[in-house]
Amino acid sequence: MKDEVTREERVDNLKGMGCSRKRVEDARFTQGKGNYVDDVKLDGMLFGDFVRSPYAHARIKNIDTAAALEVPGVLAVLTAADLEPLGLHWMPTLAGDKQMVLADGKVLFQGQEVAFVVAEDRYAAADGIELVEVEYEELEVIVDPFKSLESDVVLREDTVDENGKATDGAHGPRKHPNHIFTWNAGDKEPTEEVIANAEIVAEESMYYHRTHPCPLETCGCVASMDKVNGKLTLWGTFQAPHAIRTIVSLISGLEEHNIRVISPDIGGGFGNKVGAYPGYVCSVVASIVTGKPVKWIEDRMDNLMTTAFARDYWMKGKISATPEGKITGLHCHVTADHGGFDACADPTKFPAGFMNICTGSYDIPTAYLEVDGVYTNKAPGGVSYRCSFRVTEAVYFIERMIEVLAIKLDMDAAELRRINFIKKEQFPYTAALGWEYDSGDYHTAWDKALKAVDYDGLRAEQAQRVEDFKAGKTRKLMGIGLSFFTEIVGAGPVKNCDILGLGMFDSCEIRIHPTGSAIARLGTISQGQGHATTFAQILASEIGLPADSITIEEGDTDTAPYGLGTYGSRSTPVAGAATAMAGRKIRAKAQMIAAYLLEVHDDDVEFDVDRFVVKGAPEKFKTMKEIAFAAYNQAIPGIEPGLEAVSYYDPPNMTYPFGAYVCVMDVDVDTGVVDIRRFYALDDCGTRINPMIIEGQVHGGLTEALAVALGQEIAYDDMGNCKTGTLMDFFLPTAWEVPNYETDFTVTPSPHHPIGAKGVGESPHVGGVPCFSNAVQDAFRPFGNTHTNMPHDHWRIWKTANDLGLHG
Amino acid sequence: MSNKQHYKITVNGKQEEFLAEPRELLIYTLRERLNITGPHIGCETSHCGACTVTIDGKSVKACTMFVAQADGKDVTTIEGIGGPDDLHPLQNAFKEHHGLQCGYCTPGMITRATKLLEENPNPTEEEIRFGMAGNICRCTGYQNIVKSIQAAAAEMSAAKEAAE
Numbered sequence: 001m002k003d004e005v006t007r008e009e010r011v012d013n014l015k016g017m018g019c020s021r022k023r024v025e026d027a028r029f030t031q032g033k034g035n036y037v038d039d040v041k042l043d044g045m046l047f048g049d050f051v052r053s054p055y056a057h058a059r060i061k062n063i064d065t066a067a068a069l070e071v072p073g074v075l076a077v078l079t080a081a082d083l084e085p086l087g088l089h090w091m092p093t094l095a096g097d098k099q100m101v102l103a104d105g106k107v108l109f110q111g112q113e114v115a116f117v118v119a120e121d122r123y124a125a126a127d128g129i130e131l132v133e134v135e136y137e138e139l140e141v142i143v144d145p146f147k148s149l150e151s152d153v154v155l156r157e158d159t160v161d162e163n164g165k166a167t168d169g170a171h172g173p174r175k176h177p178n179h180i181f182t183w184n185a186g187d188k189e190p191t192e193e194v195i196a197n198a199e200i201v202a203e204e205s206m207y208y209h210r211t212h213p214c215p216l217e218t219c220g221c222v223a224s225m226d227k228v229n230g231k232l233t234l235w236g237t238f239q240a241p242h243a244i245r246t247i248v249s250l251i252s253g254l255e256e257h258n259i260r261v262i263s264p265d266i267g268g269g270f271g272n273k274v275g276a277y278p279g280y281v282c283s284v285v286a287s288i289v290t291g292k293p294v295k296w297i298e299d300r301m302d303n304l305m306t307t308a309f310a311r312d313y314w315m316k317g318k319i320s321a322t323p324e325g326k327i328t329g330l331h332c333h334v335t336a337d338h339g340g341f342d343a344c345a346d347p348t349k350f351p352a353g354f355m356n357i358c359t360g361s362y363d364i365p366t367a368y369l370e371v372d373g374v375y376t377n378k379a380p381g382g383v384s385y386r387c388s389f390r391v392t393e394a395v396y397f398i399e400r401m402i403e404v405l406a407i408k409l410d411m412d413a414a415e416l417r418r419i420n421f422i423k424k425e426q427f428p429y430t431a432a433l434g435w436e437y438d439s440g441d442y443h444t445a446w447d448k449a450l451k452a453v454d455y456d457g458l459r460a461e462q463a464q465r466v467e468d469f470k471a472g473k474t475r476k477l478m479g480i481g482l483s484f485f486t487e488i489v490g491a492g493p494v495k496n497c498d499i500l501g502l503g504m505f506d507s508c509e510i511r512i513h514p515t516g517s518a519i520a521r522l523g524t525i526s527q528g529q530g531h532a533t534t535f536a537q538i539l540a541s542e543i544g545l546p547a548d549s550i551t552i553e554e555g556d557t558d559t560a561p562y563g564l565g566t567y568g569s570r571s572t573p574v575a576g577a578a579t580a581m582a583g584r585k586i587r588a589k590a591q592m593i594a595a596y597l598l599e600v601h602d603d604d605v606e607f608d609v610d611r612f613v614v615k616g617a618p619e620k621f622k623t624m625k626e627i628a629f630a631a632y633n634q635a636i637p638g639i640e641p642g643l644e645a646v647s648y649y650d651p652p653n654m655t656y657p658f659g660a661y662v663c664v665m666d667v668d669v670d671t672g673v674v675d676i677r678r679f680y681a682l683d684d685c686g687t688r689i690n691p692m693i694i695e696g697q698v699h700g701g702l703t704e705a706l707a708v709a710l711g712q713e714i715a716y717d718d719m720g721n722c723k724t725g726t727l728m729d730f731f732l733p734t735a736w737e738v739p740n741y742e743t744d745f746t747v748t749p750s751p752h753h754p755i756g757a758k759g760v761g762e763s764p765h766v767g768g769v770p771c772f773s774n775a776v777q778d779a780f781r782p783f784g785n786t787h788t789n790m791p792h793d794h795w796r797i798w799k800t801a802n803d804l805g806l807h808g
Numbered sequence: 809m810s811n812k813q814h815y816k817i818t819v820n821g822k823q824e825e826f827l828a829e830p831r832e833l834l835i836y837t838l839r840e841r842l843n844i845t846g847p848h849i850g851c852e853t854s855h856c857g858a859c860t861v862t863i864d865g866k867s868v869k870a871c872t873m874f875v876a877q878a879d880g881k882d883v884t885t886i887e888g889i890g891g892p893d894d895l896h897p898l899q900n901a902f903k904e905h906h907g908l909q910c911g912y913c914t915p916g917m918i919t920r921a922t923k924l925l926e927e928n929p930n931p932t933e934e935e936i937r938f939g940m941a942g943n944i945c946r947c948t949g950y951q952n953i954v955k956s957i958q959a960a961a962a963e964m965s966a967a968k969e970a971a972e
Contacts, residue, residue: 026903029911030918031895032846032886039845122836123829216850216858216912216946267848267912268946300851528910528947696906699949727855727944734941735950 010609015548016541017755020692023533024548025526034265040222040235042293046075048286049125049296050279051115051132052306053107056143056377056720057155058136060103063115067131073124075290077132078116078282080104091251091281094243094274094499095351096170097180097342098158099380101278106139108155108340109379110720111305116282118294141720145314145337145374148178155340155375170342171351171373180342180373185356185433191368194329198320202408206400207789208393210312210337210378210714212304213385214732215527217267219307220297223283227291231258236280238263238555239273240565241525243502245557247276250500252284263555269527270704271383272308274345274567301725309378309714310385312337313393319401325409327364327420330432332397334371336382342373344382345567346389347497347504353389354488356433360398361442361486361658362420367432377720386704386765388489388568395485399770400787403482403777407786413778414455417484418446428751435488437656438750438758441684445746446484449660449682452744455480458664466782475670481663481775485767489759490573490655499564505650506574507561508582510539512643514632516625517549520582523563524575525555529761530693531571535579537689538755542583543590544610544624561646569657569759572689573750578649580754585645589631593643594622596636655750655758659683661771667779669801672794674710674776681767682744686758695743698764702741705768707733709776711793731793780804815879819844820888830876834868835859837875838885846886846915850944857943860916861885867923867942886915889922897960897967898922907956909947917943921957929965933958 005013015021028034065077080102083089090098103114115132119125142148142155154160154177161167166174171181195201221236232254238244241261249256266273279296286294298307314335320328336352338344346353352371359367373382384390402420406413421442422429429437458480465478494503507523520539524531532552540547554560563575587607594612595602598620605612612627614620622630630636631643664678681698688694711731715723724730749756769790776792777785783804788796801807812827817837824842838844838861850858852871859871862884890896898918901907908914917940924931924939931939936957937950945953 022903023906025911026908027892029908029914030886030899030902031891032844032915034911034914036848036912038839038849041843121840123832214946216856216910216944217848218850266910268910270946297849300853530909692906696909696948696952699951700909700947701949703949704946726853727851728853732856732944732946734944735937735954736941738937738950740951741949 007609014540014544014546014610015537017537017687017689019537019690021533021537021547021690023530025530025532036217036265036267037220037222037235037237038297040264042222042224045222045293045295046118046120046286046290047122047125048116048118048283048294049122049129050113051117051129051134053103053110053112053114055107055136055138056110057108057139057141059106059139060114060134061137062135064133065115067133068117068128071124071128071131073120074117074128076118076286077128078102078118078285083285086285088251088281088285091276092500093341093343094276094345095342096348099341099343101281109377110722111302111379113278116286118286118290141377141718143376143378143716143718143720145335145376148374148376149176151178154178155377178375180338180375181351182370182372183351184368184370186368187366188368191329191331191366194366195318195320195331198328199323200321200408201318202401202405203318204401204404204787205316206787208311208313208315208396209790210309211385211708211712212309212714212730213270213272213383214304214730215268215270215272218298218300218303219273219277219279220295221280221283222293222295223287224293225287225291231260232284233260233262234284235262235264237266237273239269239525239527239567241555241557242523242562243499243564244276246502247500248284261557263525266525266527269567270386271310271567274383275308275343277307300727304714304730305722305725306379308383309339309381310383311393315393315397317397317401319405321405321409325411325416325419327362328366330359330364330367332358332369336371336373337376337378338373338382339376339378339380341380342382343380345384345499347491347499349496350389353384353391355390355394357391357435357486357488358394358397359431359433360395361422361484363422363426364432369433378716384568386701387762388487388491391487392766392769395766396770399483399485399774403774404786407781413482414450417482418443421446436653437486438653438752439748440486440656440658441746441748442484442658445658445660445682445684448744448746449662449680453662453678453680476666476668477779479665479667479775479779481665481771481778483661483767483771483774485763486656486658487569487763487766488654488656489569489762490651491568491570492654493652494650502564503650504564505648506563506570506578507646507648508575508578509561509646510582510586510644512586512628512631514629516545516628518545519551519553520579521553521560522575522579523561524566524571527566529571529697534689534693535576538576538579539583542580543586544607569762572757572759573655573753574649574651576757577651577754578647581649582645582647585647586643589643590624590627592639593627593630593636597622597630652752655686655753657683657685657758657760657763659763659767661767663771663775665775667776667797669806672797674797676739679739680742680744681764682746683760683763684746684748685760685763686747686749686753687756688745688747689757694760697761698743699741701762701764702768703733703738705765706738706772707731709769709772709790709792711791713791813876815875817878818882820884828875830874832875833871834873834875834878835870838870844885844887848912848915850912855944857920858913858916860920860943862919862923867920886919889919896922897963898957901956901960901963905952905956905959907948907953913943913945917945917953925961925964930961
């Protein structure tokens with residue numbers, strides 16, 4: 001057979017790895033034909049909504065639902081008393097704690113779910129909510145975690161024994177009724193000794209403020225109990241649909257095969273949609289009670305005030321070095337405010353996530369980390385907002401400590417980083433806090449970044465600006481923000497990563513159709529990352545069928561193989577690996593079929609782009625399309641018909657993407673307004689699957705980083721009132737505030753990943769927050785600033801300038 | 809407590825008549841009553857623009873307009889802008905330039921952009937950023953949205969010139 005098409009054309013035709021394939025998802029989204037959970041509509045569907053507590057800490061003396069039940073269209077009002085006989089008034093959190101589904105005797109934060117009104121539509125539900133009368137007795141409110149640990153007020157009565165003494169928690173002994181856990185990593189005494197004897201020690205306390213992932217689509221679900229067949233179907237905004245199915249089974253007693261969880265299109269997640277929320281439980285119960293489908297959708301205020309805050313870490317650091325700037329030790333203590341319930345979603349053995357990546361990109365010989373988790377009267381959570389578990393906090397901590405140390409040493413912060421980077425030849429590198437970094441080439445990336453922005457030129461311009469400022473020629477300072485980050489993503493190896501006992505592997509199942517197209521199903525679920533586009537590209541390169549002929553399906557637990565879902569940048573590192581491995585199984589069988597058809601031995605054919613060719617005789621070949629057809633229409637001795645494969649991939653290690661970012665901004669000392677002149681982002685995410693999508697992820701992650709660094713926060717007053725419950729108060733940047741970003745890359749593949757990919761979705765957020773923050777702080781460095789806390793909104797920047805005496 | 813009123817609204821060229829309480833929000837009318845689910849609910853305070861529609865030639869956030877205020881008016885949603893057989897240049901440009909990720913803001917974003925380009929067929933980047941500031945996107949960082957709108961503007965201008 002003669003082939004008219006060149007090899008290059010055959011490669012292009014696949015649209016495999018490395019090409020900027022346009023997204024297959026976009027047709028429906030641009031035409032208003034997406035299918036999000038609020039678009040799910042079923043016959044007779046009811047709508048549920050919550051009565052929420054106006055108080056942050058109060059005892060509930062009485063709930064009167066009579067008037068609400070009189071409202072036309074209101075069918076039921078559920079309270080904890082209704083759920084208790086079912087054992088559903090509390091539910092497990094993903095962090096080993098438990099959480100009230102509906103207020104059981106008291107409320108612990110403003111906005112807590114008190115009763116669930118089930119009605120024929122949203123308006124009737126809202127009318128019903130107005131008429132539920134709840135009698136509260138206010139209790140002393142604690143919003144400060146340090147005060148919480150000294151207070152006589154016991155927030156959680158389920159955490160003390162009959163003598164009022166703290167019982168053990170999910171992560172060991174607790175030292176106070178309001179204390180959740182102590183977790184540590186590294187060597188305490190040696191670290192303290194190194195720091196005590198060091199010539200240079202820099203210390204800093206920093207507060208990484210509470211914020212929220214705030215996807216544009218809030219959380220929600222539709223529960224439909226089919227009593228005839230005994231099957232429950234649950235549609236929802238679930239970043240981990242299989243885990244939700246298992247949790248629903250465990251807490252409801254329904255057998256898992258009778259539960260079908262479907263994540264339809266999801267309007268952004270960023271960590272908000274990993275956990276299990278009271279709305280899910282109440283919708284399921286309400287559907288069982290009424291025999292009708294029940295929908296629950298958060299409004300924006302519910303979302304910001306109740307589900308899934310992030311950060312709220314009080315971090316205290318000490319870093320020691322030689323006078324030349326070689327770092328010798330790092331000590332970090334964190335007081336972690338988890339609010340009323342510990343509802344973060346970290347792997348079981350890591351109650352502070354991977355905070356122990358806080359030695360960053362540096363060769364630090366000795367380190368110690370200790371984290372204390374604390375209850376307060378704030379919303380529950382502690383989720384990973386666009387980052388692997390607590391990695392944003394860790395990277396912010398080390399990238400600020402480096403800057404603080406540079407000030408102490410009177411040294412350039414770029415040079416300080418350079419002399420402390422882990423060297424290329426040190427990989428795989430075992431860090432002082434235990435992780436084994438898979439691969440990296442930090443010096444090359446750093447040099448490329450500094451050269452791209454003309455770093456020396458920027459510093460010269462900055463020095464001139466300081467002179468001009470002092471001479472009264474300008475009121476704007478110039479800040480140069482640096483950050484070099486190493487992430488730890490792709491959780492993770494089953495040996496040390498599980499959530500509620502579920503190992504954090506992931507999966508892919510492939511079916512090749514007779515005519516040479518395919519469907520692949522995965523245990524993950526896209527929330528905008530473009531999985532349907534990129535996973536098909538991985539497969540195209542692995543199995544030699546065009547990406548355009550491969551459907552990717554996720555999010556239906558009745559059809560997809562079991563997986564732990566999408567968060568912590570785990571889709572490419574784990575499910576992406578499973579996809580490649582399943583593809584290789586397809587290829588292995590295809591090789592045997594090809595050899596049979598070509599009448600040669602299996603070892604005498606080799607894979608080439610989209611076909612198997614006879615070694616040394618490239619004119620003799622069978623295309624994958626031909627092989628697919630043969631798999632279904634020929635009786636091949638010793639080979640089963642069909643062409644399918646499944647792979648469950650347990651990664652041997654995490655992956656460690658890294659990057660070098662530089663931000664240049666002007667800071668107006670009189671208004672506190674910043675002007676981001678330039679942002680350069682170099683990312684190394686290993687093998688690049690789709691450069692267009694990588695760039696898009698970087699733009700988006702940087703914008704969320706800008707938000708967090710420059711204004712976005714969840715703030716409370718002393719009474720526990722959430723002051724940032726709407727988009728009027730909670731900062732989401734618009735096109736007007738956001739700059740254009742310059743993206744760049746180096747490629748250092750992961751040595752243990754089948755295709756060398758490391759994941760990228762969260763890198764820009766992790767690396768971006770310290771970069772923006774460092775830029776603001778750097779502007780004030782010549783005037784004596786060491787550290788100020790984020791978010792650097794106009795008021796705080798103005799105040800920094802004022803505190804430094806820059807207002808004359 | 810039925811105080812339902814009679815309303816007549818033209819949506820995407822089709823006249824709709826129904827009884828509704830005046831307090832019903834237009835976004836609810838569109839999504840729940842008329843099954844037009846392209847416009848989304850993101851904030852219910854007019855900040856995010858996911859619900860943006862065009863009413864009598866103006867961009868309007870349907871989450872904070874009562875159905876009573878829309879009575880007798882002409883409403884266009886993303887569904888009325890273009891479909892598989894008559895894709896609007898903006899719909900194509902958003903795909904070509906990766907102007908969307910999760911897609912939740914996209915219908916409102918494109919609906920707003922159609923008005924922006926009607927008002928100003930050749931906007932500068934600054935004018936695009938200012939004109940789109942009522943629509944929030946959490947995924948893209950806007951860079952590719954700006955690019956998409958610029959590309960559509962160029963395409964539409966070229967087509968107009970060719971037609972003249």
